[in-house]
Amino acid sequence: MRNVMSWLANLFARGEPALSEASARDAGAIAALHSHSFRRGWSEPEVEALLLDRHVIAHRAGSGVKLAGFIMSRLVEDEVEILSVAVAQSQQGRGLAARLLDLHLRRLAGLGARAVFLEVDEHNRPAIRLYDRAGFAEISRRPNYYPASSGTAAALVLRRDLA
Numbered sequence: 001m002r003n004v005m006s007w008l009a010n011l012f013a014r015g016e017p018a019l020s021e022a023s024a025r026d027a028g029a030i031a032a033l034h035s036h037s038f039r040r041g042w043s044e045p046e047v048e049a050l051l052l053d054r055h056v057i058a059h060r061a062g063s064g065v066k067l068a069g070f071i072m073s074r075l076v077e078d079e080v081e082i083l084s085v086a087v088a089q090s091q092q093g094r095g096l097a098a099r100l101l102d103l104h105l106r107r108l109a110g111l112g113a114r115a116v117f118l119e120v121d122e123h124n125r126p127a128i129r130l131y132d133r134a135g136f137a138e139i140s141r142r143p144n145y146y147p148a149s150s151g152t153a154a155a156l157v158l159r160r161d162l163a
C-alpha cells in the first residue's frame with residue numbers, strides 16, 4: 001500500500017499540478033502561500049473561515065500533496081469578487097494561474113454568476129496580463145490604494161461579464 005502511495009505521489013509530482021476544489025483542509029497551505037505572495041498575509045484561521053463560508057468558492061492546484069497555487073472568490077447573488085489568486089514562485093510562468101482562473105470562472109458561471117470584479121495593483125504586470133488574457137477590462141481606478149516602494153500605487157478595478 002505504501003509503495004502504491006509513493007508511486008502515485010511521484011506520478012503526480014512529475015506531471016502538471018492537478019486542479020480541484022479547495023476545502024478547509026487546505027487552510028494551512030493556502031495561508032502559507034498567501035503570506036509569501038502578499039504584503040498583508042492571511043492567518044490560517046482567517047483562511048479556514050473563508051473556506052467554510054458558503055459564499056466562498058476556492059480552487060487549488062497541487063503537485064502531489066504540495067500546494068502549487070490557489071484562487072478564491074466570494075459569490076453573492078450573481079456578482080463575484082475575486083479575493084485572491086497566487087501561484088508558488090517555483091511554478092510561476094507556466095500558465096498555472098491561467099488554468100486556475102479558467103476553471104474557477106467556469107464553475108462560477110455554473111453557479112449563476114453574471115459579473116466578476118477584482119482589484120489589482122497597477123504595477124503587477126503578471127496579474128494584469130493574466131486578467132487581460134481572460135477578458136477582464138478596467139472599469140475604474142483607485143489612486144494611492146497600495147503601499148509601494150516609491151510611495152503608493154493605484155488599484156485598477158477590473159470587471160468581466162460571464163455569459
Ligand SMILES: CC(C)(COP(=O)(O)OP(=O)(O)OC[C@H]1O[C@@H](n2cnc3c(N)ncnc32)[C@H](O)[C@@H]1OP(=O)(O)O)[C@@H](O)C(=O)NCCC(=O)NCCS
Binds near residue numbers: 097
Ligand atoms: C499573478 C500570478 C498568480 C500569475 O501566476 P502564473 O501561474 O505565473 O501566471 P501564468 O503563467 O498563467 O501567466 C499569466 C500571464 O502573466 C505573464 N507573466 C507571468 N510571469 C510574468 C512576469 N514575471 N512578468 C511579466 N509577465 C508575466 C505570462 O506570460 C502570462 O501572459 P501570457 O499568457 O500573455 O503569456 C503570480 O505571479 C503570483 O502568484 N503573484 C503573486 C500574487 C499576486 O500578485 N496575485 C494577483 C493579485 S491580483
